[in-house]
Amino acid sequence: MSSEVSAAGQLVVRDGRREDLPAVHRMIYELAAYEGIPEGPQLSVEDLAADGFDSRPPWFFLLVAELGHEVVGYALCNRAYSSWTRRALYIEDLYVAEARRRAGVGRTLLREVCTRALAAGVTRIDWHVLESNQAARTLYARMGARDLCRSEGRLALRLDAARILAVAEGSLLPHQEPPCEAPS
Numbered sequence: 088m089s090s091e092v093s094a095a096g097q098l099v100v101r102d103g104r105r106e107d108l109p110a111v112h113r114m115i116y117e118l119a120a121y122e123g124i125p126e127g128p129q130l131s132v133e134d135l136a137a138d139g140f141d142s143r144p145p146w147f148f149l150l151v152a153e154l155g156h157e158v159v160g161y162a163l164c165n166r167a168y169s170s171w172t173r174r175a176l177y178i179e180d181l182y183v184a185e186a187r188r189r190a191g192v193g194r195t196l197l198r199e200v201c202t203r204a205l206a207a208g209v210t211r212i213d214w215h216v217l218e219s220n221q222a223a224r225t226l227y228a229r230m231g232a233r234d235l236c237r238s239e240g241r242l243a244l245r246l247d248a249a250r251i252l253a254v255a256e257g258s259l260l261p262h263q264e265p266p267c268e269a270p271s
Contacts, residue, residue: 096155098192100199103149103161105140108132110158111149118182122217147179150199152192159187162196169211176204178214181223193226215243 103111112132119127138146152160160183167175178200183192204212216223235241246254 098159098190098195099153100150100195101153103139103151105136107149107151107158107161108135108139111135111151111161111163114158114161114182114184115180117184118180121185150196150203152183152187152196154187154192159184160192160196162200164200167211167213172210174207174209175211175213176200176209178212181214189222193223194230197226197230 109132112130112135115128115130116125119125139149147163147165150162150164151158161180162178162182163180164176164178167177169175181193181196183196200212203209216227218224233239
């Protein structure tokens with residue numbers, strides 16, 4: 088468990104608990120609004136509880152940043168596996184409430200993710216960030232995170248539910264050009 092002292096009090100990063108899920112759910116929607124897709128999330132508090140606490144094994148693990156008795160940020164992560172480096176983690180969400188940004192909350196959350204990664208023998212952590220989120224990109228660069236599009240020419244891809252079904256049924260789309268090019 089990580090902690091830091093700030094002007095507002097003691098910041099503690101700890102395992103998320105079932106009772107934290109309403110606050111995390113609200114912040115998931117805040118993150119989606121920040122990213123310009125407020126209608127994006129399609130899950131409930133009950134979905135989070137079922138997938139993170141009731142499922143064996145859980146689909147994700149949750150860390151929360153707490154200041155006083157208020158949840159001010161979270162990291163929602165899951166295990167991954169790399170055919171190159173073995174054990175990996177994927178950070179699905181890393182979010183800090185707007186009023187608590189630039190106070191070390193995100194850095195403390197990431198430090199705890201890294202501490203847990205080391206304890207679990209993880210050698211790689213992956214995540215996405217919006218190109219327009221310059222503050223986060225600056226923090227990640229200071230930590231030494233690499234932009235895989237620039238360093239390896241890797242693009243992030245996704246199949247949503249409708250396309251998963253279509254591909255499973257054998258339906259492919261006509262050839263299209265990749266959505267973006269690696270910067271030169």
